[in-house]
Structure formats: C-alpha cells, structure tokens
C-alpha cells in the first residue's frame with residue numbers, strides 16, 4: 378500500500394536523473410528501502426546483490442556504523458561551516474591534507490565540490506584562469522575522448538562524448554573537441570596495444586596541430602572510461618597520452634571520479650601507470666556515496682601560477698557547500714576504512730570478479746570481457762566473429778537490467794549491450810561468485 382502510493386507520487390512529481398519523462402510516467406519506480414554490506418532490499422522485500430555499488434560509488438558497502446557515527450557526530454557539533462571569509466572547519470582541512478599526502482606527486486592542493494560534474498567544471502574554470510594568469514589567454518581549447526564521460530553540467534557535458542547528454546541542450550562545442558577512444562575491442566587499428574597507443578598519440582598530436590598548439594589548454598581522460606561502457610586502455614596508454622600532453626605544453630586532467638579509491642586497486646588509478654597529472658578530479662568513492670562530495674586535486678605548479686597571477690585579488694569560484702563539514706567528516710571515516718583493509722579486500726575481490734567474468738567468455742553472447750580490479754564489463758554480441766552488437770530495437774539495456782533485477786542482481790546495462798560491474802570493495806568471494814552465477818542466468822535468458 379505504502380509502496381503503491383510512493384510509486385504514484387514518484388510518477389507525478391519526481392524527475393529522475395537521466396530518465397525519459399514519458400517513459401517514467403508509464404513505468405513504475407522500484408523503491409529501495411534498506412541495505413547492508415553489498416545487499417539491497419526493496420520495498421517489496423526483494424533482496425538484491427548490488428553489482429554496481431549504487432552508481433559506482435558505495436565502495437565501502439552499506440551500513441558502516443563508523444561512517445554513520447562520523448556524520449552524526451559532525452552534525453551535532455557543527456553541521457555547517459562556510460569556507461568563505463577565511464573561515465573553515467576541521468574536517469575539510471584534515472581531509473584536504475590527507476588527500477594531498479596520498480595523491481601522486483605534487484597534487485598538493487584540494488578544492489572541494491559537491492560531486493564529479495562540478496569538479497570537472499571547476500577544472501575548466503581553473504585552467505582558463507591559469508592561462509590568463511600566465512599570459513596565454515588564447516589557450517582556451519579543450520580536448521577529450523570519444524565515449525568519455527565527464528559529467529552533465531553545461532560545460533562538463535561538452536567534454537562528455539555521449540550524444541544523449543548533448544542533443545537539445547545547446548552545449549558549447551566551439552571550444553571542446555574530441556579524439557577517438559582507445560576502445561580496444563572495436564578499435565579500427567586492431568587490438569595490438571602498441572598500435573592503439575601509437576594511434577591515440579598520433580590523433581592527439583594531429584588534433585593539437587589542427588587547433589594550433591598555442592590555443593590548446595588541456596586534454597581530459599578517465600584512466601578507464603566508465604559510462605562509455607567500461608573501456609580499459611592498453612597498459613601504458615595513459616602514460617603515453619600524459620607524456621604527449623607535457624611535450625605539447627597542454628595540461629592533462631585525469632578524471633578519476635569512478636576510478637579513484639580502490640576501484641582499480643590502488644587509491645588512485647594513476648598509480649597503476651606511475652603518472653602525475655596536472656589535475657585529478659574525484660567524487661563517488663571519496664565518501665563512498667554516504668554524502669555528496671567531490672574534489673579537484675591541483676598540482677603545485679598550476680596552483681603557484683594561479684596564486685601569483687591573482688595576487689591578493691579574490692578568485693571568484695566557490696559554492697555554499699564547498700568543503701561541507703559533514704561530507705568531509707564522512708570522507709575522513711571512509712579514507713580510514715580504505716586503509717584498514719578495504720583496499721586489500723577490493724584487490725582480492727577484483728581478482729575473483731575478473732576470473733569469474735573470464736569464465737563467462739565462452740558464453741555464446743559474450744564478445745568481450747574487460748576490466749581492472751572491481752571495475753569490469755562484458756560486451757554482448759549476437760555474432761562473435763563479426764562482433765555484431767545486440768539490435769538496438771530489443772532495448773538491451775532495459776531488458777538486461779530488468780532480467781538482472783528479477784535474478785536479484787543490480788548491474789549497469791549500457792546501450793551498446795555491455796554489462797558493467799562495479800561491486801562494493803567489501804564484497805566477499807561468495808558474493809562475487811553469486812553475482813557471476815546470476816549474470817550467467819541473465820545471459821541464458823537473453824539467448
């Protein structure tokens with residue numbers, strides 16, 4: 378009864394993110410009610426294994442008392458403090474220091490946002506400001522990757538390469554440009570890692586040449602492309618692209634909104650490649666989804682140019698909730714969990730996940746298995762030799778999601794027929810095996 382009235386209220390009043398308004402009016406929302414560890418319970422009492430950690434964010438899993446306690450304690454003591462007027466509060470200061478200490482190289486300066494989109498947005502503003510400060514304001518062109526996702530703010534949606542985020546929104550494309558993704562499974566140059574890296578480097582060089590090196594400000598890439606279908610570049614790809622940026626005099630922004638905080642193993646996926654970008658954007662796993670928080674990690678050499686350029690002038694970029702004390706207190710509690718065994722558990726579970734998914738490669742529908750750590754996908758095809766995608770007309774993403782839900786599993790089904798996995802890092806081996814088993818059942822039903 379309660380659930381029915383909620384469904385009706387939802388239909389009438391709640392605009393869901395990334396939804397079809399008309400489709401939403403027809404369909405019924407599934408209301409999630411509670412969760413513990415990696416298991417969600419919906420309003421009808423169905424128990425679901427969360428193979429996607431909410432939206433690739435609940436890395437610690439649900440129901441962690443230490444996180445809840447940290448938030449409650451901060452709410453009691455000081456629920457809000459602005460960072461304006463040179464005021465501050467302990468949690469944001471401490472969290473910034475902890476992140477600076479753990480991040481690669483000289484990424485020593487931290488600017489807090491509310492999530493990933495505004496973290497990306499903030500990098501664009503800071504990069505433009507930086508170029509004004511150093512006397513190169515004409516460096517105002519930005520490059521990102523096809524299949525990339527960098528949020529859905531007006532600016533970030535332009536760096537995002539998924540067409541659904543563009544059509545009808547008047548995204549400013551005159552200064553945002555794309556080059557091809559590494560997409561190993563469907564790369565026109567084949568699957569040889571060296572050939573893919575060489576092709577990407579050559580395309581970046583050509584794009585910079587076309588735009589004019591003196592006009593290009595920055596290149597953005599996710600260490601593993603998430604929303605584009607979990608596309609894992611060949612080892613060495615990110616390192617080669619970062620080195621090319623440095624050589625060409627353009628900044629490299631690693632968007633680690635998904636990949637940071639143990640998703641691929643280490644705290645930052647950039648550590649996998651031993652690189653130090655000029656900026657890293659983070660969100661999601663920073664608070665494990667228990668409270669909204671994102672951040673920009675800024676390299677010292679960029680910070681110094683901005684600081685020198687501005688002198689005593691105010692740098693006009695800030696939010697009411699920048700460095701919110703409750704979110705920052707949550708971030709500190711979550712960081713402790715990562716170091717008290719969560720990263721290690723995630724590494725072990727990630728090996729099990731990859732082994733389990735590799736075991737599905739023989740399934741007639743599975744064309745590709747890819748991933749690193751607890752971030753993975755299988756891509757479904759109707760003809761393995763030809764790599765024929767599932768027909769769009771059969772709405773693979775909706776059908777697969779629905780089938781998985783009925784099998785007691787939440788996964789992300791992408792429009793191209795890929796199924797994404799990003800389970801909480803706290804998963805046990807048995808939970809991972811159960812996810813694989815349920816996935817196999819979904820595939821068998823889809824045949």
Ligand code: PLP
Nearest residue numbers: 492493494526527528632634660
């Ligand atoms: N950047 C990347 C790589 C993301 O995956 C996302 C969200 O999924 C964002 C940015 C945007 O983050 P948010 O949804 O917190 O605004």
